[in-house]
Amino acid sequence: MLQNVIEKAPTQKLKASQCNVAGKNSRHEHFEQVFLANYARVLSVLRRIVGDHARAEDLANEVFLKLYRQPMPSRAIDNVPGWLYRTATNLGIDALRSSARRYRYEEAAARAEIKASTAESALEQSLKLEQQERVRTVLADLKPVQAQLLLLRASGHSYKELAEMLDLEIGTVGTRLVRAEAAFEERYIELYGREEEL
Amino acid sequence: MNCLSENMLRAYHDGELIGAERGETEIHLSTCARCRQQLGKVSEMAARVQRRLSSLDTSDSGASLDPQVVLTRFQAQHGDHEERTPILVRLLAPRWRPVWAVGALGAILLVSLAFPLGRGLAQRILATLRVERVQPVRFDTSSLDENRPLQRMLSQLISDKVVVLTDEKSQKAATLPEASRLAGFQVRVPHGLTDAPQFTVEGQLALRTTIDRARLQEILDQSGRPDLLLPATIDGETVSFDVPRGVQVQYGECPKRVNQGEAQAGNSEQTFNCTFLLEVPSPIVDVPADLNLEQLAEIGLQLAGMSAVQARELCQTVDWKSTLVLLIPPSVRSYETVTVDGVQGTLMIPANRRGPRSVVIWVKGGIIYWLAGPGGSSDAIALANSLD
Numbered sequence: 209m210l211q212n213v214i215e216k217a218p219t220q221k222l223k224a225s226q227c228n229v230a231g232k233n234s235r236h237e238h239f240e241q242v243f244l245a246n247y248a249r250v251l252s253v254l255r256r257i258v259g260d261h262a263r264a265e266d267l268a269n270e271v272f273l274k275l276y277r278q279p280m281p282s283r284a285i286d287n288v289p290g291w292l293y294r295t296a297t298n299l300g301i302d303a304l305r306s307s308a309r310r311y312r313y314e315e316a317a318a319r320a321e322i323k324a325s326t327a328e329s330a331l332e333q334s335l336k337l338e339q340q341e342r343v344r345t346v347l348a349d350l351k352p353v354q355a356q357l358l359l360l361r362a363s364g365h366s367y368k369e370l371a372e373m374l375d376l377e378i379g380t381v382g383t384r385l386v387r388a389e390a391a392f393e394e395r396y397i398e399l400y401g402r403e404e405e406l
Numbered sequence: 407m408n409c410l411s412e413n414m415l416r417a418y419h420d421g422e423l424i425g426a427e428r429g430e431t432e433i434h435l436s437t438c439a440r441c442r443q444q445l446g447k448v449s450e451m452a453a454r455v456q457r458r459l460s461s462l463d464t465s466d467s468g469a470s471l472d473p474q475v476v477l478t479r480f481q482a483q484h485g486d487h488e489e490r491t492p493i494l495v496r497l498l499a500p501r502w503r504p505v506w507a508v509g510a511l512g513a514i515l516l517v518s519l520a521f522p523l524g525r526g527l528a529q530r531i532l533a534t535l536r537v538e539r540v541q542p543v544r545f546d547t548s549s550l551d552e553n554r555p556l557q558r559m560l561s562q563l564i565s566d567k568v569v570v571l572t573d574e575k576s577q578k579a580a581t582l583p584e585a586s587r588l589a590g591f592q593v594r595v596p597h598g599l600t601d602a603p604q605f606t607v608e609g610q611l612a613l614r615t616t617i618d619r620a621r622l623q624e625i626l627d628q629s630g631r632p633d634l635l636l637p638a639t640i641d642g643e644t645v646s647f648d649v650p651r652g653v654q655v656q657y658g659e660c661p662k663r664v665n666q667g668e669a670q671a672g673n674s675e676q677t678f679n680c681t682f683l684l685e686v687p688s689p690i691v692d693v694p695a696d697l698n699l700e701q702l703a704e705i706g707l708q709l710a711g712m713s714a715v716q717a718r719e720l721c722q723t724v725d726w727k728s729t730l731v732l733l734i735p736p737s738v739r740s741y742e743t744v745t746v747d748g749v750q751g752t753l754m755i756p757a758n759r760r761g762p763r764s765v766v767i768w769v770k771g772g773i774i775y776w777l778a779g780p781g782g783s784s785d786a787i788a789l790a791n792s793l794d
Binding site: 265 | 412415417451459462473477
C-alpha cells in the first residue's frame with residue numbers, strides 16, 4: 209500500500225516569522241533547512257503524480273524556487289511543509305492536466321522499451337503502465353482540490369495536516385474524501401468501464 | 407444517538423477518531439445495522455480507490471539524489487535572486503494597481519488570472535488588449551482585507567500559476583534624453599517646477615498565466631459570491647501581460663514609499679512636498695480571441711461591489727478591449743472625470759492628508775500617465791496640461 213511506503217508527512221512547523229527573520233544569513237539557513245528536510249519527500253510525491261522522474265525533478269525544483277522567491281507576506285505561510293506539499297500537488301496536477309496527451313506518448317515509449325524484457329515481466333509492466341495512465345487521466349479530470357486531497361491522503365497525511373494544507377475545516381475532511389473518491393470512481397467507470405473489482 | 411454522518415464514518419475508517427468519540431461511535435455501530443452497512447460501503451470504496459492510487463507507487467530507483475547536492479545546484483542557479491524585491495510585492499504596489507485592472511477581468515479575476523505559463527509559446531494568443539482610456543470604478547477592499555482564507559487562496563493560486571517571463575531591474579537616468587532612450591519612448595515632463603527632476607526607468611515586466619476555472623470559482627465562492635459563475639470555456643486558457651519599461655519622474659523631497667509609487671507619506675508628520683509622475687506605455691494583455699470579456703467584466707464589476715444591473719449597464723457602454731479599469735479604493739475621498747492634456751482623465755482626491763493632495767490619471771498616445779502632487783485639483787490639472 210502506498211500509505212505504507214511513504215513516510216508520514218513531516219510534523220515540524222516552521223513559522224513564517226522564521227522564514228523572514230532579519231538578515232540574509234538566517235533566511236538562507238532557514239531555506240536550506242527546509243530544503244534538506246523536505247526535498248526527497250516532495251520529489252517522491254511528484255514522482256507518483258507525474259511518473260517521469262526527470263519531470264518530477266523539474267517540478268520539485270519549481271516548488272522550491274517558488275518558496276525561495278515567495279512573494280507574499282510572510283503570514284501567508286504558517287506551515288512551510290504544508291505549503292510545499294500543497295504547491296507540489298498543485299503543480300503536479302497542473303502538469304497532468306496540461307500534458308495528458310504527451311503522457312500517452314511517453315507511456316507508449318515506455319511500453320516499447322519493456323518489450324525487450326522477458327515476456328512475463330513485460331506483460332506485468334505493461335499492465336502497470338496502463339493502470340498508471342488510467343489513474344492519472346482520471347486524476348487530471350477531477351476538480352484539482354479533489355485530486356489533491358486524494359493524493360495527499362494516499363501519501364499518508366492525517367486529517368489535521370490535510371485541513372491545514374488545503375485550508376479546510378477539519379470536520380469536513382472525511383466527507384470531502386468520500387466525495388472525492390466517489391468522483392474518482394464515477395469518472396474511472398465512465399472512461400474505462402466497470403472492470404475488475406472497481 | 408442519531409445515525410453517524412458520512413464524515414464520522416470515514417474518519418472512523420481512517421482511524422482519525424480518538425477517545426470518547428471513537429468509543430461512542432463503536433457503541434453506536436454495534437447496535438445500528440444501517441450504519442454498519444454504510445461503514446462497509448465507505449470502507450470498500452476507500453479501499454478500491456486506494457488500490458488504484460497505489461498503482462502510482464514507484465520503486466523510487468532514481469530518488470537516491472543527495473538533497474545536499476541538489477541544494478548546492480539550486481543555489482548556484484538561483485542565488486542571485488535573493489536580494490531582489492519579491493515580484494508580487496512589487497506587482498501589488500500601487501504603481502501597478504492600474505495594471506491589474508486592465509481590460510475587463512476585474513480586480514480579483516485579474517490578480518488570479520494575472521500570470522504564468524505552462525504550455526510553451528505556441529499558445530492560442532489571438533487578441534490583444536491595449537489601454538486607450540480610463541474607467542473609474544469604486545472598489546471597497548475592506549471585506550477582502552479581512553477575508554484571510556480568501557487571501558490564502560489567492561496567494562496560493564498566484565504562487566502556483568504565475569510565471570514571470572521578464573522582470574528587469576529599475577535604473578536611474580541622469581537626464582531626460584537618457585530616460586527617454588532607456589525607456590524607448592519620449593518621456594514628457596511638466597513645466598513650472600523649481601526642483602530638479604530625478605528619473606528612474608522601471609524595468610519591463612512580462613507574466614503569463616493559465617486559467618484554472620475550478621480554483622477561480624472557489625475564490626468567487628470564498629469572496630461571498632457563489633452566484634457569480636465563471637464560464638466553463640475559460641478553463642485552460644492562457645492570458646499574458648507585458649508591461650513595457652516606464653519612467654518615474656520625481657520633484658522635491660519624496661518619501662521612500664513614493665519612490666515605489668506609494669502615494670502617501672506614511673507616518674511622516676512633515677508636509678508632503680513631492681511631485682511624482684509615472685509614465686508607462688500601455689501594458690499589453692494577450693487573451694484568447696474567443697474569451698467573452700464582457701461576461702467576465704460583469705463578474706469583476708459585481709465582485710467590486712456593483713449590482714448586476716449596474717454592471718450590465720456599464721458593460722454596455724465600455725469597450726473592454728481598450729479600457730483601463732481604475733479601481734478607486736476607500737482611501738480616495740472623491741473622484742471626477744476631467745479634461746486633461748487634451749483627453750478625458752480621472753482626478754482623485756485622497757483622504758490621507760499626509761500624502762499628495764491630488765492624483766490625476768489619463769491615457770494619451772498609448773502612454774498611461776499618473777501624476778500625484780502636493781497641490782489641489784486645479785494645480786494638478788494645470789501641471790498635467792503643462793507636460794511637454
